[in-house]
Amino acid sequence: EVQLVESGGGSVQPGGSLRLSCAASGFTFRSYWMQWVRQAPGKGLVWVSRINSDGSTTSYADSVKGRFTIFRDNAKKTQYLQMNSLSAEDTAVYYCAAGLGHAFDMWGQGTMVTVSA
Amino acid sequence: QTVVTQEPSFSVSPGGTVTFTCGLSSGSVSTDYYPSWYQQTPGQTPRTLMYNTNTRSSGVPDRFSGSILGNKAALTVTGAQADDECDYYCVLYLGSGIWVFGGGTKLTVL
Numbered sequence: 206e207v208q209l210v211e212s213g214g215g216s217v218q219p220g221g222s223l224r225l226s227c228a229a230s231g232f233t234f235r236s237y238w239m240q241w242v243r244q245a246p247g248k249g250l251v252w253v254s255r256i257n258s259d260g261s262t263t264s265y266a267d268s269v270k271g272r273f274t275i276f277r278d279n280a281k282k283t284q285y286l287q288m289n290s291l292s293a294e295d296t297a298v299y300y301c302a303a304g305l306g307h308a309f310d311m312w313g314q315g316t317m318v319t320v321s322a
Numbered sequence: 323q324t325v326v327t328q329e330p331s332f333s334v335s336p337g338g339t340v341t342f343t344c345g346l347s348s349g350s351v352s353t354d355y356y357p358s359w360y361q362q363t364p365g366q367t368p369r370t371l372m373y374n375t376n377t378r379s380s381g382v383p384d385r386f387s388g389s390i391l392g393n394k395a396a397l398t399v400t401g402a403q404a405d406d407e408c409d410y411y412c413v414l415y416l417g418s419g420i421w422v423f424g425g426g427t428k429l430t431v432l
Binding site: 257 | 360409
């Protein structure tokens with residue numbers, strides 16, 4: 206069974222940091238691009254970041270560039286999102302997604318990040 | 323900044339047909355943008371419906387079809403059912419590892 210399981214969400218004060226993890230199983234992780242997509246409460250989906258299959262290439266939405274870092278460990282079948290300098294605008298459910306091409310083929314259940322004083 | 327446009331909402335009668343569109347604030351959508359479509363019930367994980375313009379994801383019924391209509395990507399749902407009532411999102415690949423989601427379309431079946 207294909208699974209993507211996010212963890213690491215929680216509450217943090219503005220300016221703080223969090224690291225999200227996404228553990229994969231049931232598919233050949235090392236072959237897939239991995240992505241992060243977020244959804245603020247009551248709002249739509251927003252693409253955040255992507256990393257290619259071997260981790261050599263990353264990309265970010267302008268809203269998180271310079272603050273967030275995506276990376277992966279293919280041996281552990283896990284991808285990560287290091288989030289620094291968090292603000293209230295980063296409050297959202299963060300979804301992990303995986304794809305072979307230019308789509309989001311598989312999704313995790315999401316982990317909630319709340320940035321509040 | 324590139325904005326991907328979707329209709330905010332649609333209403334369809336049970337058994338009817340509805341077509342959602344996915345456009346660009348500047349320019350035309352083509353297959354080069356690899357349009358894909360996702361279905362989401364509030365509070366649930368998104369479900370992949372369509373990718374590469376018109377390829378259905380595994381398990382998606384053929385009531386759902388994708389295309390390019392004019393200068394936009396389109397998702398057509400025929401024979402609408404009550405459980406089709408949810409939010410629909412498109413996403414376009416802009417190149418250089420960048421994707422942008424549309425704002426989503428809320429479908430009501432009544």
